[in-house]
Amino acid sequence: MEFDMADKIEQSKQSPFEIFRYSQKAAPGVLSGNILRLLLMVLVIFAVMSIARPSAFLTPLNFRSMAFQASEIGLLAIAIAIAMLSGGIDLSIVSTANLAGILAAMTLGAMVTADATGGQVTSGIVVALGVALLVGLVAGLFNGFLIAYLGIPPILATLGTGLIYRGLGTGLTGGSTVFGIRQTQFIGNGVVLGIPFPLIILLVIAAILALVLRRTRFGVQLYLIGSNPTAARFSGINNRRVLLISYVIAGVLASIAGIVILGRTNAANVDFGAPYVLLSILIAVLGDVDPYGGSGTILGVLIALVGVQFLSTGVNMLLFRSSGANFFKEFTWGALLLVVLVVNYYSRHRQARIRTVTTVEQVVEASPEESQQAL
Amino acid sequence: MLRLRKLFARHEMLIALIIVVFSLIVGAINPRFFSVANAFSLVRSATIMGVFSMGALIVIISGGIDVSFPGIAVAAAYTTTELLVNWGYDGESMLLPFALSGFLGLLMGLINAFFIARFKLPTFIVTLGTLSLFRGAMLFFVGSDYYNARELPISIRTYSAESILTVETARGTTSLHPTIFILIAIALLTWFVLRYTMLGRGIYAIGGDREAAERAGFNINRTQWIIYAFVGLNAGIGGMIVTALFRQANPFALVGTELEVIAAVVLGGAALTGGRGTVIGSLLGVILITMVNNSLILLGIPSDWQRLVVGFLILIGAGIPLLRARLTERRIAERRRLEAQASRSGAA
Numbered sequence: 001m002e003f004d005m006a007d008k009i010e011q012s013k014q015s016p017f018e019i020f021r022y023s024q025k026a027a028p029g030v031l032s033g034n035i036l037r038l039l040l041m042v043l044v045i046f047a048v049m050s051i052a053r054p055s056a057f058l059t060p061l062n063f064r065s066m067a068f069q070a071s072e073i074g075l076l077a078i079a080i081a082i083a084m085l086s087g088g089i090d091l092s093i094v095s096t097a098n099l100a101g102i103l104a105a106m107t108l109g110a111m112v113t114a115d116a117t118g119g120q121v122t123s124g125i126v127v128a129l130g131v132a133l134l135v136g137l138v139a140g141l142f143n144g145f146l147i148a149y150l151g152i153p154p155i156l157a158t159l160g161t162g163l164i165y166r167g168l169g170t171g172l173t174g175g176s177t178v179f180g181i182r183q184t185q186f187i188g189n190g191v192v193l194g195i196p197f198p199l200i201i202l203l204v205i206a207a208i209l210a211l212v213l214r215r216t217r218f219g220v221q222l223y224l225i226g227s228n229p230t231a232a233r234f235s236g237i238n239n240r241r242v243l244l245i246s247y248v249i250a251g252v253l254a255s256i257a258g259i260v261i262l263g264r265t266n267a268a269n270v271d272f273g274a275p276y277v278l279l280s281i282l283i284a285v286l287g288d289v290d291p292y293g294g295s296g297t298i299l300g301v302l303i304a305l306v307g308v309q310f311l312s313t314g315v316n317m318l319l320f321r322s323s324g325a326n327f328f329k330e331f332t333w334g335a336l337l338l339v340v341l342v343v344n345y346y347s348r349h350r351q352a353r354i355r356t357v358t359t360v361e362q363v364v365e366a367s368p369e370e371s372q373q374a375l
Numbered sequence: 376m377l378r379l380r381k382l383f384a385r386h387e388m389l390i391a392l393i394i395v396v397f398s399l400i401v402g403a404i405n406p407r408f409f410s411v412a413n414a415f416s417l418v419r420s421a422t423i424m425g426v427f428s429m430g431a432l433i434v435i436i437s438g439g440i441d442v443s444f445p446g447i448a449v450a451a452a453y454t455t456t457e458l459l460v461n462w463g464y465d466g467e468s469m470l471l472p473f474a475l476s477g478f479l480g481l482l483m484g485l486i487n488a489f490f491i492a493r494f495k496l497p498t499f500i501v502t503l504g505t506l507s508l509f510r511g512a513m514l515f516f517v518g519s520d521y522y523n524a525r526e527l528p529i530s531i532r533t534y535s536a537e538s539i540l541t542v543e544t545a546r547g548t549t550s551l552h553p554t555i556f557i558l559i560a561i562a563l564l565t566w567f568v569l570r571y572t573m574l575g576r577g578i579y580a581i582g583g584d585r586e587a588a589e590r591a592g593f594n595i596n597r598t599q600w601i602i603y604a605f606v607g608l609n610a611g612i613g614g615m616i617v618t619a620l621f622r623q624a625n626p627f628a629l630v631g632t633e634l635e636v637i638a639a640v641v642l643g644g645a646a647l648t649g650g651r652g653t654v655i656g657s658l659l660g661v662i663l664i665t666m667v668n669n670s671l672i673l674l675g676i677p678s679d680w681q682r683l684v685v686g687f688l689i690l691i692g693a694g695i696p697l698l699r700a701r702l703t704e705r706r707i708a709e710r711r712r713l714e715a716q717a718s719r720s721g722a723a
Contacts, residue, residue, distance in 0.1 A: 089499070146690065152690065152694060153693070155440055155499050155647065156440075156637075156647055156689060156690075160686045160688075160689030161686065163685050163689065164682075164683050164686035164687060165686075167679075167682035167686055170680070170682060171677070171680045174677075278504075278507055281503065282504075291500050324514065327511050329511070330507050330514070331508055331510075331511025331512050332511070333511075334504045334505060334507030334510075335504075335508055338501065338504045338505070341494065341496050341500065341501065342494055342496075345494045
């Protein structure tokens with residue numbers, strides 16, 4: 001496998017087109033088997049919920065509220081997926097999101113006073129959004145620096161920075177909740193042409209990132225680093241720079257999620273969204289992002305997001321009489337994550353076997369003598 | 376002189392030095408730090424973290440990371456308490472509670488091992504999943520109510536009041552609990568296994584270079600089964616220690632402990648990437664983290680900033696060995712350059 005990869009990159013020195021074709025393979029097309037399987041699963045969950053509780057599940061209101069909930073988790077899931085594509089992980093996303101929300105809310109509190117004019121409100125909002133995005137940028141840069149330039153393993157680095165960002169938030173607020181203003185609620189609660197505004201934010205960002213991953217040099221390099229960092233370095237890729245950029249993207253996405261959360265709940269505190277790290281990893285893995293890096297698509301993550309949201313709402317509806325719905329959900333997320341890991345393991349192994357067989361056949365076809373040596 | 380330099384070059388020595396300097400500073404600011412009561416309270420917290428750190432240590436040496444052990448500990452100890460109460464168990468011995476909790480922990484550890492060893496899945500993601508699985512299962516299927524001291528089985532209640540050393544102070548009596556012996560036993564066992572057995576060599580080998588370990592003939596699958604089974608057993612026992620020391624069975628206890636324990640082990644010189652780590656280092660790391668947690672209050676720093684400090688300690692712990700390796704590399708390169716220069720000038 002690794003040699004196969006190295007060969008590909010060796011060839012790519014002659015033709016830059018090869019490297020691109022390889023990335024197409026790493027990022028399978030829309031109708032790949034895994035995506036189809038995922039879609040089927042989402043449809044099954046949808047069907048079960050629709051039959052079990054049609055009066056509550058199959059309503060426009062329910063779908064709208066699911067869209068609101070899913071958007072912020074979707075942004076976090078894409079953030080973690082980007083880090084996972086490079087073979088790493090970002091465990092600091094929820095802390096980053098909360099810190100961004102807290103600082104944005106504090107900025108609003110300081111700039112938009114009770115007797116503020118319309119202009120002051122607008123400038124306050126612009127500055128607050130800028131502050132939030134800056135938090136994400138700085139947090140991502142720090143993560144990227146620790147991982148790419150100091151060489152600290154991503155799990156440890158982001159575990160540490162997650163505590164630091166969370167600690168900063170706790171220190172700034174004393175652990176209490178800070179509130180936003182009425183005018184920013186549109187970001188989290190607004191509806192445009194019947195579509196929830198946060199969903200629009202999510203879809204626009206997902207589309208941009210899908211394009212970046214598939215059509216830019218950075219995207220191709222990220223997949224290559226994820227599949228084989230050594231081969232990537234020897235093919236002339238600046239691994240450090242690419243890794244740094246990927247953690248910056250994850251940080252900025254997390255801060256956008258923080259803005260959406262602030263808009264939706266009109267509040268920010270450090271304890272918000274504790275299970276979101278697990279949920280976003282679950283969604284990314286379910287969406288067929290390889291936790292060892294190198295493969296996965298934004299589309300897969302989005303479909304997995306829909307499935308997990310259906311399931312989450314479904315469990316709430318089925319257990320609405322029981323007080324333990326949240327405990328059961330926690331159990332379900334864990335179990336689902338493990339099942340998905342195992343299913344993906346088997347499907348990857350099958351693909352790997354098929355690929356090996358075709359490679360051997362090609363070698364045999366190419367020349368009997370050479371294949372003898374190769375085998 | 377050279378030997379002294381070698382001694383100070385050891386990571387453990389550095390941490391020990393930091394501990395001494397830190398306690399002198401804290402003691403100078405607040406003399407209460409050097410009181411017996413504070414020392415016993417430190418030992419108490421360090422016992423819990425120390426027991427967990429032995430499990431975390433061998434996982435980290437083997438190149439993995441386990442975040443599920445607080446979930447295992449609470450699920451095992453809480454389920455044990457629930458079972459003993461339902462059975463109306465009124466024996467005096469602590470053997471059954473510890474054995475049962477350890478056994479339940481072992482079973483959960485085997486679940487971790489199954490996913491990690493059988494499917495070669497990433498350890499962090501698997502244990503994050505099982506953490507949620509174990510906690511959710513306990514809270515939903517077993518229960519989510521507290522057991523306070525009076526509701527605990529008589530054996531656990533009696534044990535929690537035991538003491539090996541009771542000291543009278545101005546503020547009342549303070550005592551040292553015998554659970555410290557359990558920590559010493561587990562630490563000695565871990566130290567012996569890591570240092571003197573083939574299993575221990577295998578754990579270091581897997582962490583250092585998985586491929587090379589496999590070629591050298593280590594059975595990676597079996598080693599990983601043993602590692603995660605041990606972590607489960609250890610967590611089950613640790614959970615019962617927590618129940619005894621806090622005199623309550625709290626299903627929501629220990630949330631977030633994994634981060635502090637991992638911080639302690641990493642600070643103690645264990646490397647996620649290099650098959651490095653020692654029992655002494657981890658215990659020193661535990662002492663340092665416990666002291667930091669405990670002293671921020673004595674120093675007058677609001678506990679809100681505590682997490683920030685632990686976060687920085689993780690980064691420092693992970694960063695120091697890397698910086699050191701880089702410095703050593705540079706020194707070697709420098710020496711080579713000088714040697715080359717010397718030989719060139721000699722030739723001329």
